[in-house]
Amino acid sequence: MALPLSREEERVSMADQQNSKQATPNADHHPDMKIPDPAEVSKAMANIAERSQRLVSDFLARQAEHPEPAPTDLDPMHVGKAFMEMTARLMANPARLVEAQVSLWQDYMNLWQNTARRMFGEETSPVIVPDKTDRRFKDDAWHENEVFDFIKQSYLLTSRWLTNVANDVEGLDTKDAKKVEFYTRQFIDAMAPSNFLFTNPEVLRVTVESGGENLLKGLEHLLSDLERGHGRLRISMTNESAFEVGRNIASTPGSVVYQNDMMQLIQYTPTTEKVKSVPVMIVPPWINKFYILDLREKNSLIKWLVDQGYTTFVISWVNPDETLKDKSFDDYMLEGTLAGINAIQDATGASKVNAIGYCLGGTLLASTAAYLKATGQDRLNSATFLTTLTDFSEPGELGVFIDEEQLDALDERMQKAGYLDGGDMATTFNMLRANDLIWSFVVNNYLLGKEPFPFDLLYWNGDSTRMPAAMHSFYLHKMYQENKLIQPGGVVLQGVPLDLGKVDIPVYMLSCREDHIAPWTSTFAATNIYSGKVKFVLSASGHIAGVVNPPVANKYCYWTNNRKVKSPDAWLKGAQQHEGSWWTDWNEWCAPLSGPDVPALQPGSGKLPVLEAAPGSYVKIRAV
Structure with a gap:
């Protein structure tokens, strides 16, 4: 992914030139050392003192209004x-x-x-x-x-x-x-x-050259991050003012054509005169927002699907608050995937969809497929699972946070608030790659005093979401801790026992070789569960970059193996490496399953009216 660094480098260069002009020469000091203006230092320190005092006052006021009980467990992570x-x-x-x-x-x-x-x-x-x-x-x-x-x-x-x-x-x-x-x-x-x-x-070196100005700027950055987090450190990973959802990210043209308490359904404007008759429905994870698949035009999977002639719909999940604390995993299926399929039929007349589920969205899609099979509903034409766990016996590094004691403490916190705070989720995922997602920014922002680069992926990463208490507790206990989804009848939704082994629709599974959230050796287990024809594909790179890999980038390779084998090691040993993006491979797989071409429909031309322009209002609700 290309970073917009040239402008940033130009800005830094201009700042260095200005600093050089402002420096006062002094033969008693190192020739490269800048002597800061005492008036500017005094002004900066006064500003820092005022903001620090305000942060402390705000903290004390919150404590007085909502006093925190003394912790009963000084080691909550055990x-x-x-x-x-x-x-x-x-x-x-x-x-x-x-x-x-x-x-x-x-x-x-x-x-x-x-x-x-x-x-x-x-x-x-x-x-x-x-x-x-x-x-x-x-x-x-x-x-x-x-x-x-x-x-x-x-x-x-x-x-x-x-x-x-x-x-x-x-x-x-x-x-x-x-x-x-x-x-x-x-x-x-x-x-x-x-x-x-x-x-x-x-x-x-920078401290000497700037006369300590970097440390003053770093302290200002630290205070700004504490202010943004309302007293909790929320490290700035990018220049957030450089991005706006709907303007320069998540900007693929489309319309919201349906919504309920849980989600908005976006139908994207076709770019081809004819489209495939079976629509595509994308089910993103609600741990993050959907626009990871629509960051910019050049790396947008959504834009690419539209350009290939797929009538594309995306579920945009609400960022829940305490009013939705009782929303369950059942509700995410009823008001998410099932409501989405029904709405797509109203919008296009198509009775089936080719569904794509990403990460937790894929886990929900697998559950939905089993539910539809058990209730005799033929609504899915195929299912694509992107970095999706269904067998949680080896959940990777996230398993460190899953044990009885930690889950009990988490349940208690979620019951009080009604949800899991997005900051908690962000901290957990950042810890998995602490050097890249924590300490590099501590050095850059606080020690070097630099502004973070404008980076769309990191803007998305910082746009965290909350988790409803009931749903998240069910998900962590039933799937991560007890691994019930893989067991026939182990998970029951709406009174219906689920059996993934009876899912017999065509399945495409994409995993990523360096994925630390859904390890590919764990996701591979599902190839021996579904009873239909399964194609497993392994992409290079990790949980995000391995998925968001447009053909024009020609950056990462992928592997395929048409032989059915039991173990991931045997699969990889016999796999064939292909240069380029898995997107084109998926298109070759999905196109024959997408029916004949039909005239393209504009959003709002079916039974569902346009409610608002894409990306909609739900995606703009921020956690902090």
């Missing part, structure tokens, strides 16, 4: 229990711990010797090097300066030691082992020397 168990296991095998400690000291001895030799001008090979994809140490000083090279290598050695110790504990419960591994990585990422002023060479 991390301490897992680490205590790990410590006990380590103490039971002191020889292994001593062996690991000796190995670490040997590595440090080699590092000290190499550093000393470098300081005397000798060429030495590093004891350890960062991964090629690790952007934290891209500044030249991390390699060229002996001190910073020592700091970097000592951090990497300690990180490797901590990781090995945490991952090499015998007899630890599987859930505890994963929790220890996950939170050890969180600690390691947080303690990186790049995250601190005095151990980050780039930050030190």
Whole structure:
């Protein structure tokens, strides 16, 4: 995905020139060091003090009006229990711990010797090097300066030691082992020397050159993020003023033709004279907003589908508040997928749809398909599942947050508020990639004092949504914790037991090789469940980039294998790699299932009138 960096670089360059003009030369200081204007510093500090005081006052006022009860559980994630168990296991095998400690000291001895030799001008090979994809140490000083090279290598050695110790504990419960591994990585990422002023060479250099102006700006950014989060830190990942839903993102022409409490149904304006007679209905996840599939014209799956001659409908879920706390998973099916199919029939006259479900939307689509089969309703012509879990036995890193104690605490919080706050969801997902989605912005925004780049994907990522209490509790307990959806009759919706094994419509499954939210080896399990013909396709990259991969980008490849095999490893071993986007492969699969071409219909020309222009009003409701 191309970033609009050229304008930003131009703006930064202009700012540097202005700073250079404002700098006061002084022979007693470093020639590159800027002496800030005392009046400007005083003004900035006064502004910071005023805003800080206001934040504290607002916090105290909220506490007085709605006092928070003292926490009954000082460890809501129950991390301490897992680490205590790990410590006990380590103490039971002191020889292994001593062996690991000796190995670490040997590595440090080699590092000290190499550093000393470098300081005397000798060429030495590093004891350890960062991964090629690790952007934290891209500044030249991390390699060229002996001190910073020592700091970097000592951090990497300690990180490797901590990781090995945490991952090499015998007899630890599987859930505890994963929790220890996950939170050890969180600690390691947080303690990186790049995250601190005095151990980050780039930050030190910028601080000297700007006379500390970067730190003042960083403090202002920190206060702005606290203000945006109403006292809770909400890190700015992009310049939000650069985007507007409906103007330069989510801007594919269309109309809202149906709505209820749960969703708006968008029908997109055709760009071809004739269209395929079977419409497409996209069911996005309600954990995020639908316009990840319609960011910009060049990478919009929705726009591409319309241009291929598909009459395209998208469900735009409401961002629920406490009034919808009792909305259940049943309601998402009744007022979401089933209501959408009925509305599409009214709009086009088509009795069936080719449905596409993404992530949680795919889980709902699978449930809907089983419900329709059990009730004898022939409404789905085919189903496409994008990065969709139905077997939750191996849910990936999200499983760290799923256990009885954590779910009980979460249920209690959701019952009080009526929903799960969007900020909680955002924090959870950001933790899965903390270096990219947390610490890189801490360094850029707060230490370097830079403005975040305007990036459409990160704007979408920050546009968080809430989860109704009843639905989210059901989803986490029945699927993530108990893995009931995969069991015949394990999940009951509207009094109807669901059996995915009886779903016999054509199915296209797309998974992504680097997906950390819906691991492809877990999603693959569904290929052996559905009784109809299933095509499984594996895309390169992750949960988002692997899906939003337009053919014009020619960026990622994908794999196919027409043989039916039981295991994901066997499937990949016999798979054929294809360059380009899976979109074209899907089109070749879906076009024969889409009926003959018919004249295109404009939104509002059927039984459903136009209610408002796309992308509608529901998608514009923000969580904060």
